[in-house]
Amino acid sequence: MHLLRSISAALLITLAGSGAAHAADVVITNAWFRALPAGLPAGGYFVLGNTGTRAATLSSASSPACAQLMLHRSIETGGMSRMMMVRTIRILPHHHVVFRPGGDHLMCMHPDPLKMKPGSRVAVTLDFTDGTKTATSFIVRNALGQ
Numbered sequence: 708m709h710l711l712r713s714i715s716a717a718l719l720i721t722l723a724g725s726g727a728a729h730a731a732d733v734v735i736t737n738a739w740f741r742a743l744p745a746g747l748p749a750g751g752y753f754v755l756g757n758t759g760t761r762a763a764t765l766s767s768a769s770s771p772a773c774a775q776l777m778l779h780r781s782i783e784t785g786g787m788s789r790m791m792m793v794r795t796i797r798i799l800p801h802h803h804v805v806f807r808p809g810g811d812h813l814m815c816m817h818p819d820p821l822k823m824k825p826g827s828r829v830a831v832t833l834d835f836t837d838g839t840k841t842a843t844s845f846i847v848r849n850a851l852g853q
């Protein structure tokens with residue numbers, strides 16, 4: 708018990724020293740997936756706030772409802788909208804990033820039709836570059852976002 712406690716104390720000191728945010732400083736609100744028919748990828752949208760005093764950097768996401776959950780960004784080039792993968796998304800202290808249609812979003816590839824159903828909730832884990840994880844759940848809406 709004492710050994711465990713000193714290990715966690717050492718970990719905390721290491722994290723603080725590396726300038727990393729704690730997962731406790733990360734706040735997720737308005738989280739939802741847009742379920743589409745025919746096994747199409749489902750976009751994930753939410754607001755990711757950082758109430759801490761250090762930057763938080765989102766590096767990946769996962770969900771038992773998705774074969775893969777990717778970080779995506781929609782960009783407009785020459786009047787055409789296309790999506791690209793992004794490696795990380797940084798949230799400055801006391802700031803938030805809005806994941807929304809047409810902007811940064813999560814992309815659930817090969818969604819499980821039994822889990823990705825309008826009205827149900829889907830578990831999502833967000834991973835940060837400091838090694839912390841935040842578990843949350845997204846409400847599933849239909850193609851119209853309802």
Ligand SMILES: [Cu+2]
Nearest residue numbers: 779790813814
């Ligand atoms: Cu996408």
